[in-house]
Amino acid sequence: MDDDINEEYLPRRVPLEAHIMSKCPDARDCLHDLVLSAMVNVSNLVDFKLSYIGKTSEDDGVACLHGPSECLGNSIELCAAHLYPNPKVYLGFTMCMSRNYSEIPSEDLAKDCALEHGMDFGKLNHCLSVDDGEYSRELLKKSVQRSAEKGVTKSCTIRVDDKNWCIRDGGKWTDCENGSEVKDLVEEIYDLRWKHSSAYQE
Structure with missing residues (x-):
């Protein structure tokens, strides 16, 4: 009987989103110190999403703060999330990359992180190269546009229930009205x- 219940009628998961740049030390600290540890406790209660920060360019491309290598790093991590949508998997991969953010987009780093988290590097590489890279560029463009639409400019910005919750910027937590732990x-x-x-039960 329970299997017939449409999930849309159940209490919705809480939207939790982290907006980052792949070659940003604040993103590394934010994921390590806050997001991953919190997800251990609430992964079954949230609808988690990673989004990336950049600027769309006049030629319909994307410009990243730390240059083309960061754009490629962002794309690798987006491909990981697309191919392995379980946040526990792709967040682990992204954290692995972030620990050595200065090396992004090293192929050896991506291979090591893929192996560590049970990903097929061949599939990641295919995601990056299919349609001469157009597919992964479109993933990045949509992600950057999403961050822009939300008014997010700083890596790392944590949003909860579609509202800014806390920002890690310049090695410090800021704008964290309800705490940063x-x-x-x-x-x-x-x-x-x-x-x-409660709203669902009323």
């Missing part, structure tokens, strides 16, 4: 999930 984010998620559940 793992327990604060987890508590926020649980509170919002409870509110969603």
Whole structure:
């Protein structure tokens, strides 16, 4: 009987989104110190998404703050998320890349991180090269446009329930009204999930 329940009628998951740049130390710290640890506790309660920050250019491309190598790094991580949509998998891969962000987009780094997280590097490489790279460029363009539409310009910006929640910038946490620790984010998620559940039950 329960299998017949349409998920759209259940309490919705809480939107949790991290906006990052692949070659940014603040993104590394943000993912390591906050996002990954929180996800251990709330992965089944959230709808998680990684989005990337850049600027769309006049020739319909994307410009990245740390140059073309960052754009390629962003694309590699987006391909990982596309091919392996379980956040536990692609977040682990992205964190692995971020730990050595200065080496991005090294093929050896991507191969090592893919191996560590059970990904097929051949599939990642195909995602990057299919249609002469147009497919992965479009993934990046859409992701950058999403960040722009949300008004996000700083890596790393954490958004919860479609609102800015906390920003890691210049090695410091800023604009974190409800705290910047793992327990604060987890508590926020649980509170919002409870509110969603209460609304569902009414």
